[in-house]
Amino acid sequence: MDRQQTHCCGARVDCANCGIRPIAICGALAPIALGKLAAIAGSRRVDAGAQLIQEGEHAQDIFTLTEGMLKIYKLLPDGRRQITGFMIPGDLVGLAYGDSYIYSAEAVTDIVACRFRRGSLLALMADHPELEHRLLSRAGNELAAAQAQMLLLGRKTARERVASFLLGLAGRLDLGQGEPMPLPMNRGDIADFLGLTIETVSRTLTLMRKAGQIALPDKHSVTIADLASLRAASGD
Amino acid sequence: MDRQQTHCCGARVDCANCGIRPIAICGALAPIALGKLAAIAGSRRVDAGAQLIQEGEHAQDIFTLTEGMLKIYKLLPDGRRQITGFMIPGDLVGLAYGDSYIYSAEAVTDIVACRFRRGSLLALMADHPELEHRLLSRAGNELAAAQAQMLLLGRKTARERVASFLLGLAGRLDLGQGEPMPLPMNRGDIADFLGLTIETVSRTLTLMRKAGQIALPDKHSVTIADLASLRAASGD
DNA sequence: CATTCACGTTGACATGGGTCAATGCGGCGG
DNA sequence: CCGCCGCATTGACCCATGTCAACGTGAATG
Incomplete structure (x- = not known):
């Protein structure tokens, strides 16, 4: 995986040439507004396994993920964890309730995210309502997913659950025909996303493999071998 | 319960004297904008047990609940149901993904809701960004709850789950000290909200009553008898 | 190349909560 | 006032999934 991205925290960002612009919140903006957005944007990289934001922390920034995968989660005091989503490039991270983050976010792979100061973004929204519009529509998507x-x-x-998870992820990623789907998160992450244990996820994947619904070329990829059957197994 | 509300579907609405204005999306508006909002608003009543909106349906309207309680839910093809929320006065119902509703909504009690045509509201938002702002902030709340x-x-x-449910509801309703909390939904609704069965909800409430954490004066009210203990039992 | 270590898989067993069934209870219609 | 009906409660039993433990495997390290 070669890295073209050279910016680090706070560096200038080139929105006009951003690959994910069409799908991110920036997609709505005319060139002038885009320039203003670029002016308040910074780039931030986080290594796999490190945290981007922490639940409860003062929500100073909002991010758009541009590369890699991020998991967002909540914890109970005794350590039980619920992963509430896996984010992929184009997704917005850090929508807050009041002014604190409502979840933590940790990088599943090395990631690059575009950072906006919350205040600057709010100010920019005042001049460019289409930006707020886009944010609202994103929030609607998140709500639907939730x-x-x-x-x-x-x-x-x-x-x-496992069938729905695989189909849901496959639907968001755009994969070539027959191409195996990358599964960068580990079994524990999948379990904490699906409200199961690692063992149950593992057993269920094995069952699906034996049933010919999927193939597991290695621990971090799946191929959907029988789409119809997997759909039928997903409950909806 | 005497009914002061006399409007029916499509009738004129008096936003200026609306009791829930401070907490609803209308709260942000100056008198002029409020007049415009009132002009596009209609009132809609729904009897307990009847539907307000249906998942998948074309999302023509957005509602603000003004009286009563509403449950929103999703169904699996085989009839399994997940209630994703109970709405109380001031809550917004009908945020859509694309242009279809993402959930169904059914009245738990008789309800009155304020109806806005989606299109009109969008048009009004163009002139009054504070309205969109308010909507975005609501969406953030919903997301946090989700x-x-x-x-x-x-x-x-x-x-x-049961402890969290009781505490969560108590926190949203504003109850007088020691006043029993109304529980207008039936046990099946609670079960479908908490991902449990009716029997488990019933048993759990009985256990909590026997443990002195709550009192159950009748099927449709609870009193929180030992707040600290209930909090401890809620897991967070 | 050997060792270690993190992660995944598999097996044996335990259990929380589901299922099925009986009973209770309060409101409503006749 | 009685009987019915929908909902809630309670009990007995069962099973899907969790728990605990052993083992496999592949990548990183010395």
């Missing part, structure tokens, strides 16, 4: 996840966590069986 | 619920569904025990 609702779907609640249905999964509250009412689906282990098998259905 | 995250908390995912943690509950994925990682908490039955006991913790």
Whole structure:
């Protein structure tokens, strides 16, 4: 994986040539506004396994993920963890409730994110309502995903959860036909996302492999071998 | 319960004298904008047990609940249901993903809601960004609640779920000291909200009553008898 | 090349909460 | 006032998934 990105924390950013602009919040902006956005943007890299933000912390920044994968999660005091989402390039991280982050975010792979100071972004939104519009629409997407996840966590069986997870991820990534899907997170992360244990995730994947629904070329990739059957197994 | 509300579907609405204005999206508006908002608002009543909106339906309207309680939920094809929230006066119902509703909403009690045509509201937002701002902040709240619920569904025990539910509801309602909390939904609704069965909810409430944490004067009210203990039992 | 270590898989067993069934109870219609 | 009906409660039993433990495997390290 060669790294073209050379900016580090606080460096200038070139929004006009950003690969994810069409899908991120920046996509809505005309060139002038884009320039202003670039002026308040910084780039931030985080190594796999390190934290980007922490729940409860003062929410100073909002990020758009540009490279890699991020997991967002909440913890109970005794350490039980619920991963509430895996973020991919184009996703927005750090929407806050009040002025504190409502979740922690940790890099699954090495990541690069575009950082905006919350205050600057709010100020820019005043002049460019289409930016706020875009944010609202993003929030709507997140809400839809959260609702779907609640249905999964509250009412689906282990098998259905794993099937839904694989299909959901495959739908967000754009994969070539027959190309194996990367699964950069480990089994523990999947378990904490699906409200299961590592063992149950592992067993379920094995069952699906034996049933010919998926192939597992290695621990960090899956191929969906029988889409129809996996859909049927997903419960919806 | 005597009904002062006399408007029905599509009737004129008097936003200036609305009791929930301070907490709803209308709260942000200056008198002029409020007049415009009132002009596009209609009132809608729904009887307990009837539907307000249906998942997948074209999302023509957005509602602010003004009286009563509403449950929002998603269904699996085989009928399993996950209630993703109970709405109380001031809450916004009908945020959509694309242009379809992402959940169904059914009245728990008789309700009154303030209806806005989506299109009109969007148009009004163009002139009054503070309205969109308010919407975004609401969406942030919803997202925070959804995250908390995912943690509950994925990682908490039955006991913790019920305790969290009672505390969460008590926190949103403003109750007088020692006043019993109304619980207008039935046990099945609570179960479908918490990812449990009716029997488990019932048993858990009984246990909590026997442990002196709560009192159950009747099926549709609870009193929190030992707040500290209930908090301890909630897992966070 | 040997060792270690983190992660994943598999097996045996335990258990929280689900399922099924009986009973209780309060409101409503006749 | 009685009987019915929908909801809630309670009990007995069961099973999907969790827990605990052993073992495999591949990548990193010396």
